Amino acid sequence: MDPVIIVGAGPVGLTLALALARQEVPCVVLDEGQGKDEPRPARTVVLHHDTIALTERLTGQPLAEAGFRWAGWRSMRRRQVMREVTFDTGPAPLHITQHVLTGALRAALADQPLVRIATDSRLDAVEQEPSGVTAHTRGPQGTWWRGSFLVGCDGPRSTVRKLQDIRFPGRTAVERHAVAALRTELPWTEEALLHRLPPWRSSGPSAGEITARPLPDGVWRLDWLLPPGKDLVTPELLVDRIRETLSGWGGGEAPSYELLDTGVHTVHHRLARRWRAGRVFLAGDSAHLLGALGTQGLDEGLRDADNLAWKLALAWHHGPHEALLDSYQTERRTTVAGRLRAADQVLPLLRGGGGLRSYVLGASRGHDSLLTDGHLGRGALGAPGAYADSPLAPPRLGGEVPVDTAPGALVTDVRVTAEDGTFVRLRDRLGRGALLVVLIAPGTGVWERKHWVSAGIMPRLAAAVTALPYRAELLVAEHYPGAAAHTVLLVRPDGHLVTALGGVRPADLYEAAETVLGGPEKAAARVGVS
Structure with missing residues (x-):
């Protein structure tokens, strides 16, 4: 069987390669670069509890040591603290530079014999047949690659998407931010801050908002929301913003700082019409662009990879099941579309400014809650998607019982006993190419298996x-x-709950498992296959 071809060696493509290799599927990653990522302290990502667990499970290392877990979150409006969140017990977001994340993924792939990374390989042609995919790359030596499937993880200007003639409609420059990474001391430590309408800025659309997020070694990433338009962000303007902001937070005196990196981050909102064209799939920024109001597009890209990996692995080992492969687009596109709709509905409220809205009691606090949800991965703007209406969701079963996790949502990470008698976390057993059946049996933890x-x-x-x-x-x-x-x-390989049954109900369990695998199309051929 031919390997899966992954176009693009960013975080999503590398994550997908690791996830497939873990399920014994060989891959070729086409990297148009040199196999290294330029260190950019101002180019960072925020991961939340499910994507942290995914990347740590695949890399086999605690990424918290390479990034920074926030101790808390603070929202301010002018001089008033609107909301404070601490992460003493709950999962804290992880702030990490993108080149460190991709470095960890590349290091894990270096020890993976099933994955080949082909550098200096820029895709320029894709041909499909019923039995597979052929891709051509140009570089020092033009090469044809043969694969079973092909996944485009090649970013906003995706060549894969263009070659498949897939439209990518949406909105351009929804938000723009000036960005700086600097080493300094702020009045608070280990907490991220969202400051809306800082008092040292004039009122109106240029008053904006500032986000400060800590990184290791005393480094901070600062983002300034820019007014609408295409005004050039000059070095002088950015330095003025830095000094003004540090002075404002320092009570009139700016602390010393070391400027490490700068940039301008432009947020677009786009959604590909199709995420599957035969044996070709899209994932990550090639399929969607989002990121306004504090949301993180990479989170969704990693969730794409997690969702697609187990379905491609099953198809690679046991033959394509069309309903199962189609469910990738249905589940993931629906989730991201909902996220984009929520952001589009909220944007006029949060960015419109002025008018009677600014005088409505509680409006500012409600707006702050919406922004906090986006930054912290909660609510409609940020929480992991649930697949309750998925075509893989079984019908109402006679033995179904309620638990605190709704069908289709991510399971809670509890301690479980594995088949060899060891204690592990439930999420550590995900992504191994198997369904999980979890029996709740109080008292078993104190007895030997x-x-x-x-x-x-x-x-x-x-x-x-x-x-x-x-x-x-x-x-x-x-x-x-x-x-x-x-x-x-019954839990899917990507950690979403299929159903909860009251006791042992073999017929219900079988029906739910058959449905989550795409229906009875090839179920008979899979019985007993390991």
């Missing part, structure tokens, strides 16, 4: 798991939010 593995309902459940139409791993958890004893959870 040998004492309960053959007791109670375990033998019957183990037999039901063995009979499923695809390989599944049986795990046991002492508790799960909202779940009663003997609840059985």
Whole structure:
């Protein structure tokens, strides 16, 4: 079987390659560069709990050591603190420079024999056949590559998207930000700050907002929202902004600082009409652009990779299942479209300024909450998408019971006992090319596995798991939010809950598993396949 061809060696393409390799699928990554990423301290990303878990699981290293987990979040309007959030117990966002993230992904791929990265390889042609894909790259030596599938992770100007004649409609320059990375001391430490209408700025559309986000080694990334238009951001203007901002936060006296990097970040909102064309798929910035109001486009790109990887792996090992492969576009495009709609609805409220809105009681606090949701990965603007209306969602089952996680949403990361008796985190078992069946059995954590593995309902459940139409791993958890004893959870390889059943119900479990694999099209051929 030919490898999967991945076009683009950014974070999304590298993540997809690692995710496929972990499921024993060979890949070729076409990198038009030299295989290295230029260090740019001002080019950073914010990852949230699910994408942190994904990247750490794939790289095998704690990225928190390479980035910075915020201790808290503070929102201000003029001189007033509007909201403070601490991350003493909940998951904190991780702020990391993009070149450090891609470096960690490249390092993990260097030890992966199933992945080949071809540098100096710029795609210029794609041909499809029923049995596979052929891609041509130009470079020092023009090369033809043969693959089973091809995924375009090649950014906003995607060659893959253009070669497939896929439209990319949307809005240009929704927001613009001047960006600076500098080493300095601010009046607060380890907290990110959103400052709207700072008092040292004049009122009106140019008053803007400033975001300060910490990085390791005393480095901060500062973003200034620019007024609409295409005014040139000169070095002199940026230095003035830095001094003005540091003086304002320092009570009139600016601390010393070391300017490390600058840039202008322009946010576009676009969504590809199609994310699949036969054996060709789009992911990341080639499929969507978003990022206004603090949202992070890379989060969505990594979720694309996680969603697509297990479906391509199943198709690679057992033959294409059209309904399963089509579900990638249905699930991910619907989620991103909803995120874009939410941002488009909120933008006029937050950026319109003036008028009666600014005098409505509580309006400012409500606006601040919306912005906080975007920055912290919450709510309609930032929370991970749920696939409740997915074509892979099973119909209402007779044995279905409620838990605190809705069907289609990401499962809560609880401690589980694996089949070898070791204690692991539930999310550590994701992305291995298997469905997860989790039995909630209070008390099992204090007994050795040998004492309960053959007791109670375990033998019957183990037999039901063995009979499923695809390989599944049986795990046991002492508790799960909202779940009663003997609840059985069925979880997709990307961590989204399929269903929760009250006890061992082999027929319901089988039907749910068959549906989440795309229906009965080729289920018979998959029985017993590992």
